[in-house]
Amino acid sequence: MDFDEVIARSASSRPAPAVSAQPVAKEDIALIVPESVNTAAVTSSIIEGAGELLESVRLFDIYRGQQVPQGSRSLAFALRFRASDRTLEAAEIASARQSAIDLVIQRHGATLRGA
Helix, strand or coil: CCHHHHHHHCCCCCCCCCCCCCCCEEEEEEEEEECCCCHHHHHHHHHHHHHHHEEEEEEEEEECCCCCCCCEEEEEEEEEECCCCCCCCHHHHHHHHHHHHHHHHHHHCCEECCC
């Protein structure tokens, strides 16, 4: 194997993202929304509502079935919260999570599944 060739072809290296020393807090939420509501709009509202402590949001399930009213669907999201300078307290996480939920309810007529 010609290692000079390998190195030359890998010249377009990318720096690895920084790894935080602070722990992540994971929260899942499931929201029932009308079929007409755009998933991207719900995601944007979650991001806006949760604020700066939200590191990422990921849709991981769409459900239509017995426990969801006709004309609606359940969207389940995985939320990751983290502060760059400290460990988050449970109250901070709960507040950010609730703010995200409240904004989706207000803007999109959602309900929290299982509530």
